[in-house]
Amino acid sequence: MGLLDGKTAIVTGAASPRGLGKATARLFAEQGATVVITDLDLAQAEAAAADLPGTGHLGLVGNVVDREACLAVAKRVIDTYGRIDILVNNAGITQPLKLMDIGPDNYDAVLDVNLRGTLYMSQAVIPAMRAQKSGSIVNMSSVSAQRGGGIFGGPHYSAAKAGVLGLTKAMARELAPDNVRSNAICPGFIATDITAGKLSDEMRAQVLAGIPMGRAGTAEDVAGCALFLASDLAAYCTGTEVDVNGGSLIH
Ligand SMILES: NC(=O)c1ccc[n+]([C@@H]2O[C@H](COP(=O)([O-])OP(=O)(O)OC[C@H]3O[C@@H](n4cnc5c(N)ncnc54)[C@H](O)[C@@H]3O)[C@@H](O)[C@H]2O)c1
Numbered sequence: 260m261g262l263l264d265g266k267t268a269i270v271t272g273a274a275s276p277r278g279l280g281k282a283t284a285r286l287f288a289e290q291g292a293t294v295v296i297t298d299l300d301l302a303q304a305e306a307a308a309a310d311l312p313g314t315g316h317l318g319l320v321g322n323v324v325d326r327e328a329c330l331a332v333a334k335r336v337i338d339t340y341g342r343i344d345i346l347v348n349n350a351g352i353t354q355p356l357k358l359m360d361i362g363p364d365n366y367d368a369v370l371d372v373n374l375r376g377t378l379y380m381s382q383a384v385i386p387a388m389r390a391q392k393s394g395s396i397v398n399m400s401s402v403s404a405q406r407g408g409g410i411f412g413g414p415h416y417s418a419a420k421a422g423v424l425g426l427t428k429a430m431a432r433e434l435a436p437d438n439v440r441s442n443a444i445c446p447g448f449i450a451t452d453i454t455a456g457k458l459s460d461e462m463r464a465q466v467l468a469g470i471p472m473g474r475a476g477t478a479e480d481v482a483g484c485a486l487f488l489a490s491d492l493a494a495y496c497t498g499t500e501v502d503v504n505g506g507s508l509i510h
Contacts, residue, residue: 261291447504
């Protein structure tokens with residue numbers, strides 16, 4: 260018996276092979292969920308879905324910045340499975356810029372994918388969740404939101420992820436009467452392709468020195484937390500931000 264038996268889950272930005280989304284999708288599938296992977300490239304999303312354990316999973320193209328595309332994803336999932344139980348707003352991008360180097364395009368790109376995308380995908384699934392009187396939305400924020408960066412992303416990334424926390428909590432308040440929960444995960448430094456090749460040895464050593472557990476997190480570390488929040492184990496948790504950071508921020 261799995262923790263997510265009979266549930267349908269959407270995980271955005273989950274085609275990245277070593278990413279947090281893919282690891283989350285895999286764990287959800289192992290726990291009995293039917294998983295819909297969305298990402299920018301259809302072939303990659305389909306390949307990622309085909310790679311999951313079990314059958315019936317789906318890969319869809321879905322730019323989270325595009326409102327119509329988000330609505331189309333939700334409609335396709337409802338048409339195919341009849342329900343949406345879980346949404347993981349995982350799609351995100353980052354840029355290692357200093358404050359004065361953030362230009363309008365940088366701001367738009369980072370705020371749009373991380374924050375606007377979380378809003379648009381949530382808006383797309385909420386009608387179905389409200390109608391079911393159940394649902395769980397899990398948003399990927401970041402320790403950068405809580406401590407003002409200091410790992411890789413610039414101030415615009417910290418601002419976007421802090422925005423995700425505010426949105427998570429406001430959604431939790433508004434959706435709670437319909438038994439729809441909204442929670443955020445704040446991962447610390449996790450080894451994925453989001454920083455691959457862009458982090459110098461010196462930066463890496465500095466980051467590791469600030470982690471009491473002495474290691475980078477793994478995608479599976481984050482997936483485990485997403486599973487808890489998505490499942491009925493977290494039935495009374497809403498509006499929370501859960502740290503998955505090896506102790507790098509204890510507050
Ligand atoms: N890796 C870390 O250390 C870390 C730490 C804190 C938070 N996070 C957050 O976790 C999430 C996943 O990060 P990751 O490390 O797995 O990154 P990743 O780069 O491996 O994966 C991100 C995925 O999002 C997709 N994506 C980008 N823009 C998109 C869009 N507009 N629409 C749909 N999909 C889009 C990419 O194609 C990619 O597959 C992100 O939100 C990231 O900000 C990561």
